[in-house]
Amino acid sequence: MTARGLALLVAAGVLLAAGFRYGYPDLALLGAAAGLAVAAAAGFAAWRPRLRVNRVAEPERVARGEPARITLTVRNGSRWRAATLLAVDRCGPSTVPVPLLRLRPGRDTSTGYPVPTHRRGLVPVGPLAVTRRDPLGLITLNRVYGETVTVRVYPRIHPLRAVPAGLTRSLDGRADRAPYGSITFDSLREYVPGDELRRIHWRSSAKVGELMVREQVDTAEPVLVVLLDDRASAHTGESFEHACEAAASVITAAVREALPVSLHLVASPGGGAFLDVLTEVTLGDGDLGGTVRRLRAQRSGDTLVFLTGPGGRGDLGAVSGLHGTYPVVVAGLLGDRDAAPEPSAAGMIVVEAADGAEFATAWDGVRGW
Structure with missing residues (x-):
């Protein structure tokens, strides 16, 4: 009222x-x-108008800065009464007016509007808020219609021409891409029809009472480990957005080359599709020392890429301590390329850039991949 x-x-x-x-x-x-x-x-x-709302995002996943559009269709499901309403559709932090003037029974109307994609993250769109008001302005009633659509705005991806390939050399002179050998034993599992008989482990099969097969992995492939520093203390201004762009660029280059890659965060648990994680991650509080100890214990790759902001410059020494575990350690400093690197960051390749595009250029300029 x-x-x-x-x-x-x-x-x-x-x-x-x-x-x-x-x-x-x-x-x-x-x-x-x-x-x-x-x-x-x-x-x-x-009086509750019978509105049917259909909302389509084109596309639902988009890189930062690229266009995305919502097409909204509203249908009057009433049999007799026309609808003249005040309606607004929520689009991220703002609202968009939707004209619903004399919408006849059984008819529909469509409207479209752009989605703001200037920021990385999730952009919720909807629901449609309809305001019903009497002619004298005595009572106003608000209702919502339709479901919410989420548009995912990924960080920008800048093309990289090369990815690290490890340090060791094989006897025939080519880069072996990993320091620990090639085909190695990983685990045992039950035999299934189609397995090669030469992979049956007869001694274990005799103990268990059923056929057991050796699982082997190829460790000759380079494995990239991307560590994104998502601590609030490590970033200023837009440096975290640039670090997310650098992480997305490195991961995309690795996937393009069909190389195994994993993504780790300092302050967040992570998990899920890489681009989805990079879309949803926000700054928080984390323990870089604990993350370094975990990566040393896991030994999950042969190339480590550490991406941080100006506040993480003093932590390069701690990350460079992983050089014994990971033959190649690369640090990307985003948002501050003027200060000199820490002298304790020995054995580490340091790539400094103001933003993601400059990071890609500096990355391609590194010799020795």
């Missing part, structure tokens, strides 16, 4: 009370008319 409607309702009560108390029928009549007006307004606003 609006302020006007509340005032009219109070006036109706006062007029009715005064009219009956002091015997003034005119006042009682005015009070009754005011009360009927409020009741009629409530009935008018309470």
Whole structure:
């Protein structure tokens, strides 16, 4: 109920009370008319239009800065009454007006508008908020229609021409791409039809009582480990956005070359598709020392790429301590390329850049991949 409607309702009560108390029928009549007006307004606003809302995002996944558009279709499912409503659709932090003027029964209307993609993250779109108001402005009723669509805005991806390939050399002179050998034993599993008989481990099969097969892995492939520093203390300004772009660029280059890659975060648990993680990650508080110890214990690759901001410059020494575990350690410093690297970051390749595009250029300029 609006302020006007509340005032009219109070006036109706006062007029009715005064009219009956002091015997003034005119006042009682005015009070009754005011009360009927409020009741009629409530009935008018309470009518629920039967709207069917269909919302389509094209596309639902988009890189930062690329265009995306919402197409909204509203259909009046009522059989007799036309709908004239005030409606707005939520699009991220803002709202978009949707014209619904004299929408006839059984008819629909469509409208479209762009999605803001200037920031990385999730952009929720919807639901449609419909305002129903009586002609006198006494009562306003808000309802929502339709489901919410989420548009994922990925970080920008800058093409990289090369990815690290390890340090060791094989006897025939080519890069072996990993320091620990080639085909190695990994685990045992039960035999399934189609397995090669030469891979059956007969001694274990005799102990277990059923055929067991050796699982082997090829460790000759280079494995990239990308460590994104998502600590709030490590970044200033837009440096975290640039670090996310660098991480997305490195991961995309590795996937393009069909190389195994893993993504780790300092302050967040991570998990899921790489681009989805990079879309949803936000700054937080984390322990870089604990992450370094975990990566040393896991020994999950042969190339480590550490991406941080200006505040992480002093932590390069701690990350360079992983050089014994990972033959290649690369550090990307985003957002501050003017200061000199820490002298304790020995054995580490340092790539400094102001943003993601400059990082890609500096990365391609590194010799020795």
